[in-house]
Amino acid sequence: MINSEIQDVTLETAEAGVGETPVAVSAIVEARGLSKRFGATRALVDGSLSVAPGEVVALLGENGSGKSTLVKLLSGVLSPDEGQILVGGTVVRLRSPRAALAAGIVTVFQEILAARDRSVLDNLWLGHGSPVLSRPAVADRRRLATEAWRRLSAQDVDLDRPLGELTLMEQQICVVVRALLRDPKLLVLDESTSTLDVELRDRLFDEVRRRAADGMGCLFISHRMDEVMAIADRFVALRTGQVVGIRRRGEVDARELIRLISGRDVEAGARRTGTGRRGAPAVRLDDVTLRPGTRPFTATVSRGEIVGLAGLEGHGQDELIRCLAGLHTPHSGRVYVAGPKGRADDDPAAVTNYRSGVARGVVYVPRDRKVEGMADVLPIIDNYSMPTLKRDRFAGVLRPRRTKSRFQRDARTVNLTPGRQDSIGRLSGGNQQKVIIARWLAAEPRVILLNDPTRGVDLKTKHELYDVFRGLADAGAAVVMLSSEVDELVHLMDRVLVFHDGSLSAELAADDVTPESLVSAYFGSPAVVAGGH
């Protein structure tokens, strides 16, 4: 039934829809029948898309649906096997990113692509002009960079600092500002909002709208339905490499878009299926301060519950989860973790470093899995077994068969489909995260720390991960999860700890967690309700 509904909105209908717009307004960029295959995999089949001046088009789809391929074709990273790309009505061949940039298509890629050793200024102007043949006008560059940075973030930046010293969010700002400095005709934002906090994301949206009013087009990709609904004029849905629907703003709601993307009925928000049973406290924070001069706070996390950590980027939630993991030392106070049987109160062992946490059954899933979580070129199974390999010893010799059987069990739990010998670097973000979570399942953890585990993960996988987390909590683990996504906090968590200015500013019970209460707590005051989420 659902299928037939989607059938109605295939490409033909979509093209009719495009035809309704006045012919005079020709598309800034148009893709016609783009196809690309990698070996036996058809990554994109007959992909067509157009963006008119002033229009924001959302490209929707799960991981592996062909979004990234389409973005790479438009940005000159890949060349299509078939099809054409038209810029301003003329067919162009984008042989390199430089050619795409010259044609006015500027892309902010999902990954933060920047030279971390170089200064912010160098990164902002990377690729401009031609070394040796032209001379950079440094004074102008500084001025323009400062202005653009301030306009986007309302903050100033030290242009001479190496980019690697900045926070992840500032690095993300850098790559966005770099794109804006190119005065794009078409701005492609591929998951560029995932590291931005709510305030900055709204500023970015304002900037996009401002520029769209001047005729810029924007192709926007995000897994966050609220963002997509907030900014897009038109929605293009991809599934398994094909365009499965094009809708206008106002024609659809989030629920229908999700159905279009996934091909089945999934609830927009995560379901909370907690049993409500609380076990003994597993983690206790005693008069902890994260930074000098902040208010000390005390909190506990019990077995069987999922506790969310939230706040605007850089307000202390990240430091806290790292303190729990033993990777960061609180400014004062102690973090206690319960022993194998006892309660945190009876048998307090302080977590002072990573090893002492691990010894107590604490596992930590880092945010930046590329850098901190995985060995890129190794197969899935090696990434899985790394920390628990000792268990597969028999008389001092490793037994690969034991590893394999353990892997099969845990892979089933997280619903991991790729084969165990595939290299992890080639998996989608969602599948990589599944491998890393399976790895820690194998350690039979008592406390699971998840640092924004669903960032850049598609909706379907997100829901699978939620089920896994809930299953772990039901099995008696204490789950602490940092999340920057309001939906997730509202629907998954048993409790949410909100941080502001380096301290705990609010503790919300499940029933009190609403988008409004979260946002007001983000800003440190119940009076400031930004609403409209």
Add this chain to the structure above:
Amino acid sequence: MPDLAYAAAIVRRSPLTVVVALVVVLLGVNLGLSPTMLSGHQLPNTVNLLVPSVLVAMASVPAVMSGRGGIDLSVGPLLGFVNVVLVGVLVPHSLGSVWVSLPLLLAIGAAIGLVNGIAIAYGRLQPVVVTLGSYLVLSGLALVVMPQPVGVVPHWVTYLSGAWLGGYLPRSLLLVVGALVLWRFLHHRGAVGTILATGSDDRAAFTSGVRVSRVLCLAYASGGVFAALAGIGLSVLIGSGDPTVGRQYTLAAVAAVALGGNALIGGRGTMVGPMLGASSLFLIQTMLSSLKVSSLWIQVVYGAVLLFAVCGNAMLATRLSARPKAGLA
């Protein structure tokens, strides 16, 4: 330990601190041992000995900066090859005049560097393998052109071995000045920044519109030009042609780059650092010979100093990066 933290802060601001300190200390020791080293009488000899080492260290810098395992092992043999071509080919064919031979030699250096660069950038070959190949080819070619050390250098090269101002301004420094002017020019035109950005993250550079392959070619070609200048410096020093002496410069050049605080993985580094690194290696050598230590020990001391300096740099740098980086959870 506040003192170490302070030292660390200095190193952070200037990665050259360790090598500058090394040069100052070694210079002091050398002057204590032979106070006449910097006199007008001895200075030209000292500088002439130093110039090829400094230039060949400069020659390895751009390749290392360009990242992707960038290294140019062929700089040593290239310097020897340039010396042999000058003495064994150009002079006998009456092409020794400065207006002919100098541009020709620089062009040879650039061309050989460019060939390395093309193989690495477009052929996607490993820099170590490519430049080891050209290391062997150039070493062999030098021996084919000139089987034994023979010949005389042209007049302008002899002229460079002298000095102005009663010996206090050795003319061989002109070669270093020339190299620095070229580097300064590349810096000014944004080329050095682009090489470093490519070395730091070549995918970021590529997707930002940098023509990465051309940048790599530029890096290796400019290294070739510096190596050619080093070859002229060698001719100034030995005053004849020698097909075997070039090779030993390669490893000293790599050591100088490491001593100078440049990251061997690319993306970070200076030109002055490796120049000072080469100078400190040179000063160790003169110190040991004034102390009448057997020359067999020189390599041992080189290695020890290198490890010491690199460890010192790394330890101070780690202390700094130990402070939490927000966001990198």
